[in-house]
Amino acid sequence: MDVGYHSYETESTHTAGKVITCxxxxxxxxxxPLVIEDVQVAPPQKMEVRVKILFTSICHTDLSSWKGENEAQRAYPRILGHEAAGIVESVGEGVEDMKIGDHVIPFFQGECGTCICCRSQKTNLCQKFGVNPLKSVMVNDGKTRFSTMDGNPIFHFLNTSTFSQYTVLDSACVVKIDTKAPLEKMSLLSCGVSTGVGAAWNVANVQPGSSVAIFGLGAVGLAVAEGARVRGASKIIGVDINPSKFFKGKAVGITEFINPKDLDVPVHEKIGAITEGGVDYSFECVGNLEVLREAFLSTHTGWGLTVLLGIHPSPMLLPLHPMELFNGRQIVGSIFGGFKGKTQLPKLAEQCMCGTLNLDEFITHELPFHNINEAFQLLIEGKSLRCLLHL
Known part of the structure; x- marks a missing residue:
């Protein structure tokens, strides 16, 4: 990874305190289709930060939200996007941990630092700035910071709204990183890579020599594999119906691949046969209840742990009988890989810079921002992991 100093400029001295058109x-x-158009971005209010976005990418959560799958109440017009990196253009009253010119990563799972959850080491949830797909305005005053050129409101998304050259975030949802970190790659830490790596490190606590099965080899699933590889897992099994994912999987440590379409038995039976009864850890990264059940049953009785990462928009409940939990298997959900954004992301960025984690495999395409609809199509067709958009 290139760790040389990257210099970027902002127009902060001319724009601070003013409405920006971008x-x-x-x-x-x-x-x-998303429409590239001029919008107005208001200055940050108390405990808010306005950021010049330089790079952003598209996650399956953006895709699902764009389709209207994940929200019971939808606010439009809206600016989506939650994986990005940029530079602080200006800060609002009370912001002390960031200043103009700082290199930053936005993140959707905020960390206020003062609520009972933020003070606990047992969770990365935040009572005030936790992720909420229904939230479409700022916490400070219940209003938006985006508007059309004729003054009508444009709503926010996942505390971030990064599909814009400038965005306003609560300061609890953005963190300063080392200026030497390459921002184009650091954008991946806003969601996908952090979610997957953190699931392996923080939630499952994968141990050296252990066995892992990953269901769904998108960016999150491959990040799980990368995290398991770094932790020294001896067997990492990738499960996906798209064989094109297997080549990419080898680069992040996957040792064996299973395509369910090629089997005449359930996936969990195949995994059980090749692992002496099941894996130590399984990760469901698809958001499909049938896949979740296969992931659960693929773990070893007595101690197997299944980590749920996929987004499940269906109102259907878990496909488990309560008595199945008496066999020693466990299942747990994970959001943002258990990372506390402000406290832990700077260290994760350092680990990427020193080569502990390899981000190069995750960026499969790069396009100018105005080609964002093409980037969406690449993800829909399963041709990309992350398409980096240059703003």
Whole structure:
């Protein structure tokens, strides 16, 4: 990874305290192509930060939200996006941990630092700035910081809204990183890589010599593999119906691959046969209840742990009989890989810079920002892991 110093500039001395007109990709309705157009971005208010976004990418959560799958109540027009990196353009009253010119990563699972959850070492949840797909305005005053050129509100998304050249975030949802870190790669830490690596490190606590099965080899699943590889797992099994994912999987440490379409037995039976009864850890990264059950049954009785990472928009409940939990298997959900954004992301960025984690395999495409709809299509067709958009 290139760890040389990267110099970027902002126009902060001319724009601080003023409304900025910039380009953004606006979602006007579910499933409609995003429209690149001029929007107005208001100055940050108390405990807020306005950031110049330099790089952003598209996650399956953006895709699902764009389709209208994950939200019971939808606010439009809206600016989506939550994986990005940029530079602080200005800060609002009370912000002390960031200043103009700082290199930053936004993150959707905020950390206020003062609530009972933030003070606990047992969770990365935050009572005030936790992720909420229904939230579409700022916490400070219940208003938006985006508007159309004629003054109508444009709503926020996942505490971040990074599909814009400038965005305003609560300071609890953005963290300063080393200026020597390459921002184009650090954008991956906003969601996908942190979610997957953290699931392996923080949630499962994968041990050296252990066995792992990963269901779904998108960016999150491959990040789980990378995390398990770094932790010294001896067997990392990748499960996916798209064989093109297998080549990429080898680069992040996956040792064996299973395509369910090629089997005449359930996946968990195949895994049990090749692991002497099941893996130590399984990770469900698809958001499908049938896949979740296979992941659960693929773990070893007595101690197997299944970590749930996929987003499940269906109202259907878990496909488990309560008595199955008496066999020693456990299942747990994970959000943002258990990372506390402000406290832990700077250290994760350092680990990427020193080569502990390899981010190069995750960026499969790069496009200018105005080609964002093409980037969405690449993800829909399963051709990309992350398409980096240059703003």
């Amino acid at each position: 380009r953004a990709a606006v979602a006007w309705g579910p499933g409609q």
